[in-house]
Amino acid sequence: xxxxxxxLIGICLFLLGHVLAWFQLNSQFFNEWFKNNxxxxxxxxxxxxxxxxxxxxxxxxxxGELVWPGRFVGFAIGMIVFGIxxxxxxxxxxxxxxxxxxxLALALVCVQIFWK
Numbered sequence: 001x002x003x004x005x006x007x008l009i010g011i012c013l014f015l016l017g018h019v020l021a022w023f024q025l026n027s028q029f030f031n032e033w034f035k036n037n038x039x040x041x042x043x044x045x046x047x048x049x050x051x052x053x054x055x056x057x058x059x060x061x062x063x064g065e066l067v068w069p070g071r072f073v074g075f076a077i078g079m080i081v082f083g084i085x086x087x088x089x090x091x092x093x094x095x096x097x098x099x100x101x102x103x104l105a106l107a108l109v110c111v112q113i114f115w116k
Contacts, residue, residue, distance in 0.1 A: 002113070007062030013055035014074045018081035020048045029090060069112040079105035 024044050027034035034041060052074075059070025083102045086092045094102070 001064050003062045003064070005062075006058045007113075010055050010058035010060075010062050010070060011073065011077065013051055013058060014077045015081065017048055017051035017055055018078045019085065020044070020051065022082060022085045024048060026085070026090065063112070072108045072112050076105040076108040 024041050028038075028041075029035075055074060056070055059073060060067060063069040080102060083094060083098060087094050
């Protein structure tokens with residue numbers, strides 16, 4: 001039985017965590033400040049880790065105290081966020097191979113949510 005409220009909180013926290021992690025790791029490629037302040041970026045990892053910690057907690061509750069579904073959902077959201085951010089911010093296009101990978105990531109999420 002899926003606890004919808006906990007599941008949605010988990011999804012939102014995974015989205016936030018992945019977006020923050022993307023900027024933490026990739027901003028060095030388009031912003032001088034990020035390139036020159038790696039120690040501060042490392043410290044950003046503390047609140048990002050808390051975001052993932054709570055995302056995992058809420059996904060666990062949302063999926064009826066199962067760990068695997070939340071792991072797949074978190075992974076798939078990460079793939080989707082990475083693809084979108086990399087394409088829109090860094091201008092790296094989505095190739096056919098990347099598009100298929102993103103589609104598979106979306107399929108993982110759908111299997112975990114809709115397969116009873």
